[in-house]
Structures are given as structure tokens and as C-alpha cells.
Amino acid sequence: MSPKYVGQRISRTEDPRLLTGQALFVDDVNIPGMLHAAFLRSDYAHARLNSIDVSAARSRPGVIAVYTAQDMGDAWQHGPPLVIPPPTIQNMVFHTRTQVPLVKDKVRLIGEPLAVVIAESRYIAEDALEDIIADLQPLEAVGDLERALRPGAPLVHEELGSNLAAHFFQEKGNYKSARQQADLVIQKRILIDRGIAAAMENRGIVAHWDPKSQRLTLWDTTQSPIPIRNGLAGMFGLAEHQVRVIAPFVGGGFGPKIMMFYAEEMVLTWATLQIGRPIKWIEDRRENFYATTQERGQVHDAEMALTSDGRILGVRDSFLHDTGAYDPYGLTIPLNTQCHVLGPYDVPNYYAETTVVFTNRMIATPVRGAGRPQGVFVVERLLDLAARKLDMDRVEIRKRNLLPPDVFPYNNQIIDQAFAPLVLDSGNYLPLLEQAATRIGYQPFIREEQPRLRAEGKHVGIGVVMFIETTGVGPYEGARVTVEASGRISVATGVGTQGQGHFTSFAQIVADQLGVNIRDVELVTGDTAEFHWGTGTFASRGAVVAANAIHAAARAVRGKILRLASKVLEAPEEELELADGQVRVADMPEKSISLGKLAVLANPLRGAVQPGTEPGLEATDYFGPQYGATAAGAHAMILEVDPETMMVEIKRYVAVEDCGTVLNPLILDGQVHGGVALGIGNSYYEKLVFDDNGQLLNASLADYLIAAATEVPRIEVGHGYTLSPLNPLGTKGAGEAGTLPVPALFAQALEDALADHRLEVVEMPLSPNRLFELLQAAQESASGR
């Protein structure tokens, strides 16, 4: 059977609803009797809560309830650790401290909720917040990662005696002895600062405990509805079947919507259980800057040892990682960073040491990239600076160090975020690098165009970098595929969807297996009443783990169809084909039956059913990969800097990606575009600015700049196709890949554009202002001042 849909540029089946305003988002849920919640949040990043008086708020007309931590009684409990630290790493220190629903005694992060008001309207609820008197005694805030670890620093969690959240190291080979053999050692301090995901849809929850049916329904902008359901049931003593979590259309996820639990999820669930009425809370944009998780803050002391011909002998990277006030997400982010420092390169000796630090900032959890962009930035910067010292071409130094295609599967001998050895399942890296360099016209640019433009006084630069992305981690996903009596196919899977086009790409797989039109495949995602086994949409795993589960379930249904049709049509299974919604005998097309009729026959109302058979044409199946599939890519760009304003214009952008089998190139390329756009923000526009008191100074989309239409160039996408041997479809994830290399690429191209200034970029994000400062500093050091 040749695939008709998989691999094709199929336009998305979900789009008409989104384009006509007919798609349900959480804020669109409206239930009779629904109340509204607003949270009182701390204006201090670090403070002792001496007392809180909510009596005036409670007596405001229209207020139904006001709750503090005290009111929650025994239901007040810390959130569960979402990801435990890997049990397989030796000598690890890890202090688990998880978030609280409402502050009981001490505020540990700016915006931490102190109380909630439930009222007839959001207006009344917000007004009532003003009635609450919270006696907060401000404490010195912890922000700077190095100062946080010094003796005498203020402590986020006093009982720990320090702000150390975790410490661990991993080693491959012996870096120390490799360093002794080196002709060149590049040593740098590299800084990467915090940013936000800024999904266009803020978070939101509608929680509804119906006392009559004894059912709790939660509409939630989560990327992981099933763990939320199981967790809430456990936390509040309900049976899992009593709890239904629905993640309807979600307006962008990008990682922070995976969190379990946010304070608001715990508080709204508890509150509706008390009141017995539906309650809505929709995060406002300002809250999104405080109350939704963030990422990227790290300080690296990194070095690379090389031979004089540019071969890597080893890398040492010791870094601090900012986890914020709590660490429910374990070590996922820093483990990703450690793994991605190795990149697509042959690094025989590696020492990685990570110190995780508590600060008075929002919890750090993955944001599209999840620690990987930092690792990519470190290794690519070290290579660029080595190439400069060795007077070697930037593309050439990469070529010399790429892993060759015959080494796969390649074991990098450290543990990755899935607690499994970092084994690169497959890859062919050199063609990706060559394709990117050729497409951007690297050689002609540096030989002819750049000298010509420089002679005209233009500051133009080119960059070419590489990366890998570990994707598609387990444990598993599942799916149920059903042929309905109408002949239409329904598919249910546990992962939620936040714009990745799952309704279409998953339907393509099913349509091919069952020989139906893709428009006849209806997909349900993210509703625990429809499917309740699975984990969620994260870590670039939908197209790997969920897609292969759907593929397996569709194949099982195909088997059932063929078995039954063989009896009905009195023909051997091998002679049957599935096409156009029919099963037919290949040589006798007139001998056929529609899938709908077959589904009716498989579910008879009368008569005997053979023992050992199941009714209907339906199957549920699962897929869990042995370990993650590793995607890879090379990006290239040409940019121009205006030396007067420090504004940067990206002239051309090329992204070459290898994510194995491409289910739908239209959707895949869109994922790459969006990833690159975020990466551009991460490079030159987006940075959370905190003052010494831990106050966030740019908590609005007017002050925190996400890339607009004028900042994102046209992105040319190329592909490699190295199929993963770890799953039947051969897919690798692609959701995060676009973001990973952009800061490293931006840095390289900027240095090239400003080569006459001997600029060295070892921090991200930059901004026009920061670039100006760096150039001033470079000038001063050049003139010996």
C-alpha cells in the first residue's frame, strides 16, 4: 500500500473552525451560575507574611468567598514533584522544594498568590483584592546566581542552609588529561538570561464540581491533561473517573503549560469543591509575566581543548542554573543543556558540572528549547572562538569535528533528560551543514559579496551553525481508533494540541492505513473522558510517540477490518484492499463492502458472537520508544547592522532540518518558522529585566518585545531525511528545533558583521542597547584604556 497522505502537504482540517471563530478555547467556556476568581499576588519577591486580613473583602457585595492558605486547612499541600531527578546519576545532591497553592508564611517569588477571591464577576473579584490587608515584611531578594551561593546570602528556603537546589556532574573520558594534550584551550564565561514563552493565549481554568453528578470537570489550558486529572484526583481524594480534564483548543503552549500543578489549578479545584459552582480564572497578560513559568537563566564557565588543526579533544562546562523559587521540574532543563553541549560533534572527553540555584523568581520549567539552546550556544561559541584563534574557517572547523554517518547509534556515555544514556539513534550531519552553507551561498558571500559590501561601508555578516535535538522521549502515548457506523473514523489520543496541526497529521496516518478520505477522520485530543492514558505534548514528542501509537492502533483496526471482510466477501485477506472507504477484492472491485456497513456487522444487535472476539472495528494501542530519537540541523543567516542605531536586519535565513520521516511538510516547515521566530526574540529582543529587589521591570508586551512581523525574515527551509530506527514511522521530533541554534547563529553573524571591532559575543539575549555597550567596551579595550 503506497501512502497517499503521509508526507504530503495537506492543508489543515482544523483551520476552518479557527478561521471562523468557532473553535472552543478555555476562555470561551461559559456555564450558567459561573463565578470568577482573582488572585492577590505578592508585590515583593521575598517577604515574610505576618498576617492577612480578608474580612472586608468577604463583606463586599457580590463576593462569594475569599480564601487564604489557612482556610484550606489540610487541603493546603505542596504541589507534587513533576519530574524526579534521575536515579542513575551518582553523587547527586537534589533538594526537592515544590510550589504551594497559597502563601502560608513566606513569599518566595514575585507574584506568588496570597489569597483568592471568588465573586459574581471578575470586576468584583478584582475590586475585592483591594480590600485585603496583607502585612508583608520584605526580605532581601535572591536574584544573582553567584551571589546566591555566597555565605551570608539571604535564603529562599532557610532550612536548607544555602540556596543550592542541586549539584551533579557527568563525565565522559578524561577531560583533564585531554587538556594536557591540547594545542589550544578556549576558556569563556557565558551568560544566558531569562525570558518568557508568551503564548498569545494566557493560561486559564474553568473548574466545575457538580455536586449532583459528583463529577469534577476542569477546562484547562494545559499541555498535559491526563497527569492533571490523575494528580487532582489524588490530591483531593476523588476517584479518577470522577475527574474530567479537557484541554480544548489551546492558544500556544511552548512548555510552560505543561506545569503540574500551577497554584491556580490547585486553588480553583479546591474552591469549586467548597462552593459547588463553576469558577473561571483567566490569567491576564501582566499575571502571565509573573505567574507562568520561565526559563533560560544560566551562567557557564566553559572551555574547549583543541589540537592546532581544530579537532576537539575535550570540553569542560561548569554552569549555574536558575530554577527559581521551587524545583518541581527536577533537572530536565540542565540535563538537556549538558547533553546539547556535545552537539553533533565527536567530543571524546567531556566534563559537565551543574549547580542548580534557588532564587526569588518564578519557577523555571521548559520553554521551547528547554535548556538545549544554552548548550548549543556554549559549544558553537567555543568553536567559533577557536576558529578565530586558529585562523580557520567557521564551516571548516565544524566539518572537522562532525560525527561521521557510520558511528550510529552513537553512545555519548552520559545520561539524558529521560534518564537513559544519551544515545544518538541516527544521523548524517555533514550533508546538513553543506546544504545550509550552499543555500545561503557561504563561499560566494565571504569571497565576493561581503568584501564588496564592506567596501561600501556596510556592516554585513554571515553565520553558519549546527545543532542536534534530542526528541520524542517516552514513556509512551496511546490512541484508540474506531470505525463508526457512518463509515467515519474517530481517533482519540491523550496528548493535547496547541497549534501543532495534530488533527491533520495524525489523521493522515489513519487515512492511509484504512484507505479513507482524510476529511472522514475525526480526531479528539486532550479530553480525559475520551482517552485517559498518556503524558502530554512536550519535548518534541507528538510526531514520534503519539503518531506511532496512532499508527499502531490504526494497523490493528486494519487487521480487524480485513479479518471480518474476508468472511463477508468470502475472499482471502491477502486479496483485499482498502480504498475509498471500502474494502474490496483487488481483482473484482464490484465485490466490496463499505467500512460503515462492516462496522455495523461487527456490532450486531442480535445473534451470537463468537467467543474470543471483540465487538466493533476498534483498537487501542500504545507506543513507547526505547529511547529518544535525535534530530539535527544546520542554520545559516546573513544580517546587517546599522552602526548608528544598532538595529539589525536579517537579510536571509536558511534552516536545514533533519527530523526523519516528514508527516506533513506544510506543518513541519511552519513549526520551523515559529521556532526560528522565537529564537530571534531570544537573541535580540526578549529579556526579563529584574531590579535588585527582584521586581520585574518589563511585565507587558509593550516593554518585553516579542518579534513582530517586521523582525522575522522570510525563512528558507531545507531538509535531510535520516529516519529514526526506533519507531515504525521513522519520525523524529521537530517542535523545538527551530529555536535551538538561533542565538548561537546570531552571535556568530554579529561578530562577522562587526569584525573590525573585534566584538566577542558571549551572552544572550542581546539588544540594540547592549550591543552598543559591547562595542564601546571593545573599542576601549582596543585603544588600551
Next chain:
Amino acid sequence: MSVHPIAVTINGKAEYLEVPAHMTLLQMLRDRLALTGTKNGCEAGECGACTVLLDGQPVNSCLVLAVEVDGRQVVTVEGLAQDGTLSGLQQAFIEHNAVQCGFCTPGMLISSQALLARNPSPDEDAIKEALLGNLCRCTGYGRIIQAIQDVARGGGAS
């Protein structure tokens, strides 16, 4: 809290409402008329997700009071398709995969529609400028721009 009667035409249909003075057009559309296609992304005029046409001009409906639209014409994303047939822009958004999560999409469509109404053949820079008030975090804008160009080449939005 004062309440004001208003008469407004929304997507071609006359509506008579009594609205409190502080109610925004966005709240009126979503909470009173169940036209939830228009999205609330920031309530501060920064993201553009709530863009609607007011007498043919794109406005952030979170920054317009409901009382201000008395006697005027409002078009929302629900009013773009005619009798179940998608507009040229909507069709082009599908063909070019200009939609991912779909949250910014209603505002994008409205701003694009307004652009093509005042400039039927905009160049790329003009399109980018017209979309400056509409943020998108998923698509990187390229496909949205292509979709608009495609419609412009075919003779403007219909």
C-alpha cells in the same frame, strides 16, 4: 453604575443592548453576544488578538467602550464568511498554513482585511507594517504575509 442603551450593527445584524459604561467592546462581543471568536490576549492594546472592524477601520476592541459603538458598524471574525463560504483571505490562510494555534488568527484576518480594503496591492513592507499591531507566537508571520500577497494578486479580499 450607569447603563446605556445602544443600537449597533454587528456582522450585518442590528443589535439593541443595554451596556454598563465601563464595558468594553471586547467584553460586549464575548460576554453579551457570545461572539467568542474575538480573543482577549492582553486587554491593553498590545497584542491585537481582539482586533475588529469598526466602521471599516481595524481597532483593538479591548480599548473601545461598548457605548462608543452606538449607531456604528462592527465586523468580527464571525462575519467574514458569507453563507458558510469562507472569504478569500480565510481560504488563503488555509492554503498557506497561516494558522497554528489560531489565537491571534481572528485579529490577523481582520487587520489583513482592513489592509486590503485600503490598499488592494500592498508590497511586503506594507503588509508587515499593517500587521505590526498583531502579534503571533507560532507562525513567524511568513505564511500570513504570503496568504495576504496571494489574495492581493487575485484582486483583493472578497
